[in-house]
Amino acid sequence: MVKKMSQITGKKTSAIPSTRPLASLRISFGRCNLLSAIHLDFLFLFFGLVFLTSCAKPMHKDKFVIAGTFLEVMSTDARASQIVYEEFKRLDKIFNFYDKNSEISRLNSTYNTPVKVSPELLEVLRLSQQLNQMTNGAFDVSYGSLYDFWKELIKKGSIKELPSKETIDSIMKNCGMDKIKIDAADSTVTLQKEGLKIDLGAIAEGYMVDKAVIALKKKGISSALINAGGDIYCLGTNRKNPWRVGIKNPSEIEGIIENEDLVDEAITTSGNYEQFFDLGGKRYSHIIDPRTGFPVATHVISASVITKNCTTADGLATAFFVGGISGVNDFLSKYRSTMRIFLVTQEGKQKRVHVFR
Secondary structure (H helix, E strand, O other): OOEEEEEEEOOEEEOOOEOOOOOOOEEEEOOEEEEOOOOOOOOOOOEEEOOOOOOOOOEEEEEEEEOOEEEEEEEOOOOHHHHHHHHHHHHHHHHOOOOOOOHHHHHHOOOOOOEEOOHHHHHHHHHHHHHHHHOOOOOOOOEHHHHHHHHHHHHHOOOOOOOOHHHHHHHHOOOOHHHEEEEOOOOEEEEOOOOOEOOOOOOHHHHHHHHHHHHHHHOOOOOEEEEEOOEEEEEOOEOOEOEEEEEEOOOOOOOEEEEEEEOOEEEEEEEOOOOEEEEOOEEEEOOEOOOOOOEOOOOEEEEEEEEOOHHHHHHHHHHHHHHHHHHHHHHHHHOOOOOEEEEEEEEOOEEEEEEEO
């Protein structure tokens, strides 16, 4: 069942980053091209106050619940919300890992058989493959069975001890991007390891936001804000003003890490401040490092990425959370970029913000 909340407001609008959706969702990092393609768990959005005259267009604000997450759309065009929602419904049938009837679930049920896939699934898988290579394995969608194992373990609560390395290794042997064969010419994908499961949870929502923005543009809508569980895109301006985003420390009522004015940009954040478990006096993230098979073990508690594409921001936020400061530095040493990256680290009670521009 879909839950929808509608509101028309003429006084304020959320400030959120946007993504420049491209027809083929292709973006460039200097020497490297990416097929365009994380969650804003740690960021709290400041709402930019815009005082309107009596003749100003009202801001239409709608909220939906779809695929287990909140979808928020704001625009002065009343058509925007339904256009975005319909696009999300369409794409959810492709990417939903937990829907046995979704396209990704049907693919995950096969082994060593070429499967014809949709252009959307093919595009996201090709990008995922590239991001995997560019981040030295910190981003990896082929570990769906491992991620699912940890999700179920954490969901039970009261973890008394970590799984053995042997247990994790037995799951990981059935994973790996090298075991996913993509034939772009024939639009087929072959899973070459029995039991391999693809989980696109760290990139699909960002992609869905980008596709929704494209759908809005096709209908002549040039101003909107889309927030899908923290994967955010700001299309155009907020009544001739940039959308203003405040990156806030959730432990401090007034603590703001950074204010950012965004026009046609995206922002997403990956973090562990809400989802984690404690064991032996140590806090473990719900985000799993695909290179070790265990929860991320760094001092990073949040990684935020602002860039021109929401899908890329989604994937890289996860990769930078996993890779930490060294991972960001390694990435930026190889690929020129105009993106803005914010890492928040914590050692004991001390928090530090690391900004990369």
